[in-house]
Amino acid sequence: MSIDNCRIIDLPKIADQRGNLSVIEGGNQIPFDIKRVYYLYDVPGGSARAGHGHKELQQLIVAMSGSFDVIVDDGNGRKKFQLNRSYFGLYIPKGMWREVENFSSGGVCLVLASTEYDPLDYFHDYDEFKKFVNVKNNSLQQ
Amino acid sequence: MSIDNCRIIDLPKIADQRGNLSVIEGGNQIPFDIKRVYYLYDVPGGSARAGHGHKELQQLIVAMSGSFDVIVDDGNGRKKFQLNRSYFGLYIPKGMWREVENFSSGGVCLVLASTEYDPLDYFHDYDEFKKFVNVKNNSLQQ
Numbered sequence: 001m002s003i004d005n006c007r008i009i010d011l012p013k014i015a016d017q018r019g020n021l022s023v024i025e026g027g028n029q030i031p032f033d034i035k036r037v038y039y040l041y042d043v044p045g046g047s048a049r050a051g052h053g054h055k056e057l058q059q060l061i062v063a064m065s066g067s068f069d070v071i072v073d074d075g076n077g078r079k080k081f082q083l084n085r086s087y088f089g090l091y092i093p094k095g096m097w098r099e100v101e102n103f104s105s106g107g108v109c110l111v112l113a114s115t116e117y118d119p120l121d122y123f124h125d126y127d128e129f130k131k132f133v134n135v136k137n138n139s140l141q142q
Numbered sequence: 143m144s145i146d147n148c149r150i151i152d153l154p155k156i157a158d159q160r161g162n163l164s165v166i167e168g169g170n171q172i173p174f175d176i177k178r179v180y181y182l183y184d185v186p187g188g189s190a191r192a193g194h195g196h197k198e199l200q201q202l203i204v205a206m207s208g209s210f211d212v213i214v215d216d217g218n219g220r221k222k223f224q225l226n227r228s229y230f231g232l233y234i235p236k237g238m239w240r241e242v243e244n245f246s247s248g249g250v251c252l253v254l255a256s257t258e259y260d261p262l263d264y265f266h267d268y269d270e271f272k273k274f275v276n277v278k279n280n281s282l283q284q
Contacts, residue, residue: 017186018189018190019184019245021183022181024178024179025178025179025258026176026177033175034179035168036168037254038164039164039228040161040162041161041162041163042228044159047160047161064183064207064252065183065248086250106207108207108228108250110206112179116167
């Protein structure tokens with residue numbers, strides 16, 4: 001997987017004067033079943049989260065309120081997405097490093113995840129992540 | 143099912159000075175798999191949504207930002223829950239009527255749902271919903 005596989009998904013938006021509604025079904029708007037949902041809230045402005053990588057986990061990230069930036073990194077290149085609309089979701093395939101930063105005050109970040117929590121799926125060290133993706137890419141080329 | 147089966151679930155909260163994180167896994171914090179996620183946003187203060195009932199759908203409702211009230215009704219009684227914390231979720235079992243009202247400006251309402259969208263599972267008319275639950279309750283008593 002490369003950062004070019006990270007993409008903004010335009011989610012269905014049902015506009016209404018009482019408030020708008022957007023919907024995400026597993027296997028429909030996103031290419032995975034939703035096993036886990038988590039969200040960041042009570043975030044101070046300018047805040048950033050520690051970066052981390054995943055082996056298998058796929059995610060969809062949505063700015064439910066306010067805005068923040070997501071940096072994706074496939075071990076060979078980086079790309080930054082600014083999220084600030086509730087009807088746009090950033091799809092991140094497996095094998096990616098991600099950093100979330102530049103939160104607006106009170107920003108809310110919703111994450112839909114393709115697997116249950118598995119500490120063995122995480123990289124907290126960037127060099128280890130890079131080693132993993134390069135070994136994987138080399139084995140695919142042979 | 144009665145309104146007494148509607149309950150507030152205290153979701154895991156990982157407190158952090160960079161922002162708090164809460165997590166919900168299907169079959170873990172909630173008694174169903176997450177088939178669909180939808181959310182209401184860009185909501186004007188004081189707004190209310192049209193009430194509706196469900197035959198089979200189970201839901202968890204979370205105030206991701208701001209506050210709102212949820213009224214649940216089993217055809218025989220009503221109960222009001224005020225949601226205003228991101229780490230509390232209101233679980234609504236199947237066979238309930240619900241109304242969402244009294245939104246704070248910019249409130250964000252997240253809903254995790256146990257089924258994909260099925261228009262045949264909805265009641266938009268309260269009297270029809272009441273007839274359905276009473277017929278069901280009577281058949282269970284026989």
